[in-house]
Amino acid sequence: MVQGTRDELLGHLAEVVGSVAVAHPTRVAIDGPPAAGKTTLADELAVVLREKGRDVIRATIDDFLFPRAQRYPRGEYSAEGCYYDTHDYAALNRVLLDPLGPGGDRRFQPAVYDRNADAVLSPPVTTAPADAVLVFDGVFLLRPELVDRWDLRVFVSTALEKTVDRAVIRERRVSSRVDIERRWRERYIPSQQLYFATARPIRNADIVVHNDEPQRPVWETPRREDPHSEVRAAGE
Numbered sequence: 001m002v003q004g005t006r007d008e009l010l011g012h013l014a015e016v017v018g019s020v021a022v023a024h025p026t027r028v029a030i031d032g033p034p035a036a037g038k039t040t041l042a043d044e045l046a047v048v049l050r051e052k053g054r055d056v057i058r059a060t061i062d063d064f065l066f067p068r069a070q071r072y073p074r075g076e077y078s079a080e081g082c083y084y085d086t087h088d089y090a091a092l093n094r095v096l097l098d099p100l101g102p103g104g105d106r107r108f109q110p111a112v113y114d115r116n117a118d119a120v121l122s123p124p125v126t127t128a129p130a131d132a133v134l135v136f137d138g139v140f141l142l143r144p145e146l147v148d149r150w151d152l153r154v155f156v157s158t159a160l161e162k163t164v165d166r167a168v169i170r171e172r173r174v175s176s177r178v179d180i181e182r183r184w185r186e187r188y189i190p191s192q193q194l195y196f197a198t199a200r201p202i203r204n205a206d207i208v209v210h211n212d213e214p215q216r217p218v219w220e221t222p223r224r225e226d227p228h229s230e231v232r233a234a235g236e
Helices: 006-019 038-051 079-084 089-097 160-171 177-199 229-234
Strands: 026-031 056-060 133-138 152-157 207-210 218-220
Touching: 006 038, 006 152, 006 207, 026 038, 038 056, 038 133, 038 152, 079 177, 089 133, 160 177
Parallel strands: 026 133, 026 152, 056 133, 152 207
Antiparallel strands: 207 218
16 A cells, blocks of 8 residues: 555556556546545546646546436435436446447547436537547446446545545535435445445456545555455445
8 A cells, every 4th residue: 555645646546547558548437435535536637637638538427327207216215226226327338438448439428417407418429539538437337337448447445434424514505414414324325335245346446545534545456366455445
């Protein structure tokens, strides 16, 4: 494990992205639990890569949700529903990951859904340069439907209890503490535990960022033979 400053982490990630040798855009997954800090890390990495002259496509799993009417067949607080019914992976592969991958034509769409309007989107098709970088953040990115589509896999790990505290701070203007804590403890945290139990994402991660202290992160390349790495990263 290496502990360093935020800038050192970003420099390391940018260096690793630059070392990926593929003949198509580099597809980077930044996975992790809700409120782990993956969106912030993805935004910061995109800035660093652009400063280095890379063409960056910044996208998120939140733009590949099913419409709300389809997302809750098991109930609003169902962990299984969160894991199985929330995201349109077929569309994500079809319009973004496969076009940017081996044999793809690089003609992509960065979204299929507007979360604020709860409406299906069909943005213009754009052609990516062959040396572009897709920086994509979201939950459950290393599950079987997606794991082979990434050229670099980063998992942002934070103690699950800490994500509750962060969520309360982040969402207190739009939700009560009671509602936030219920959503996290009944839906989001159990869905992450289901994810770890079924998909074992750490075994597929190239880099794990331990983000309990964002300004003093710790990062590592997990040893695939280490049976305890999954538990440590899950914050259990």
